[in-house]
Amino acid sequence: MDDERLAEGLHEHTAGFAKAVADADPDATVPTCPEWPLRVLVGHIGQAHRWSASIVRSGPTPVPDPFDADPGEPGQWAEWLRDGAADLADAVLAAGDRPVWTFFGDGPARFWLRRMLHDTTVHHADAALATGGAFDVAPDLAADGISEWLELLSDPVTATLKPAFAELRGTGQTVALDPGAGPGWLITRTPDGVRWERATGTADVTLAGPVVDLLLVFTRRLPLDRITVTGDRDLAEHWLAHTAA
Known part of the structure; x- marks a missing residue:
């Protein structure tokens, strides 16, 4: 962009x-x-x-x-x-x-x-x-908003600025965001922090819906029930609970 x-x-x-x-x-x-x-x-x-x-x-x-x-x-x-x-x-x-x-x-x-x-x-x-x-919000801006937020969360400096983000570390758990059209986002929680890529694939939990709704749920502006959640809902709720900006 x-x-x-x-x-x-x-x-x-x-x-x-x-x-x-x-x-x-x-x-x-x-x-x-x-x-x-x-x-x-x-x-x-x-x-x-x-x-x-x-x-x-x-x-x-x-x-x-x-x-x-x-x-x-x-x-x-x-x-x-x-x-x-x-x-x-x-x-x-x-x-x-x-x-x-x-x-x-x-x-x-x-x-x-x-x-x-x-x-x-x-x-x-x-x-x-x-x-x-x-x-x-235009779909291209919504998609870039999700990517930019993940870039911030995956940078090691971020956890030093807001320690709660360190709780997003994990042992390989995966979260997928599926906008339905085009590539989604595949997030992996590793011991060293968050890793992500623009990809569509299987995950421990998948959040699916229009990209605008995904952005607003992912930034905690809409409830999780606004979109479709498949898989480990507790994992999705844990992610959202520890990403309050």
């Missing part, structure tokens, strides 16, 4: 997020992020986009606290969100091939565009679930 498609997706889901929270109560509870009222969820999105842009331009700074973000009055949210997404996209496209800091060492600036796209997409779903708004 090229940078232009990532930027297009970021703008699309930032706009969708803004539409989902328009005219909503800033203090409303977000069921899938229960510690955050809606204002904090809005603040997190705009803050994260600007923080990522500053990393691309100037290097790392401490991770900001979403409760410190000030998105302004609700009537200003849409413009504030759009400006943050544009700032990030502009910074990444201007950086080109120049390496920048990431959680996993220096890497391409597009790391932040891709990370923020998928973070925004999932939080777009959070906002829609909280306000009763509509949510959808």
Whole structure:
């Protein structure tokens, strides 16, 4: 997926997020992020986009606290969100091939565009679930969101950042995600961590359904019963219980 498609997706889901929270109560509870009222969820999105842009331009700074973000009055949210997404996209496209800091060492600036796209997409779903708004995501973006999440989970650095992820280690247990069309994802839990590949095959447990539903179940935004589970359901539930971001 090229940078232009990532930027297009970021703008699309930032706009969708803004539409989902328009005219909503800033203090409303977000069921899938229960510690955050809606204002904090809005603040997190705009803050994260600007923080990522500053990393691309100037290097790392401490991770900001979403409760410190000030998105302004609700009537200003849409413009504030759009400006943050544009700032990030502009910074990444201007950086080109120049390496920048990431959680996993220096890497391409597009790391932040891709990370923020998928973070925004999932939080777009959070906002829609909280306000009763509509949510959808293009299949190519949903598929890349699953792959990107698995890349994060399989990196050895991730368990040092969030120790609960170390519980995903195993002794060869396998989890398959089957979108029904095209290759799925085959995940293996090894003593050294998570391994995965784009493949369709037998596994100890298979989660099957439309790729959008797979993304939302896999990121704990929809219940497991939304899709078809074949095999060791306890294994699927254990995986989900230890992947809370």
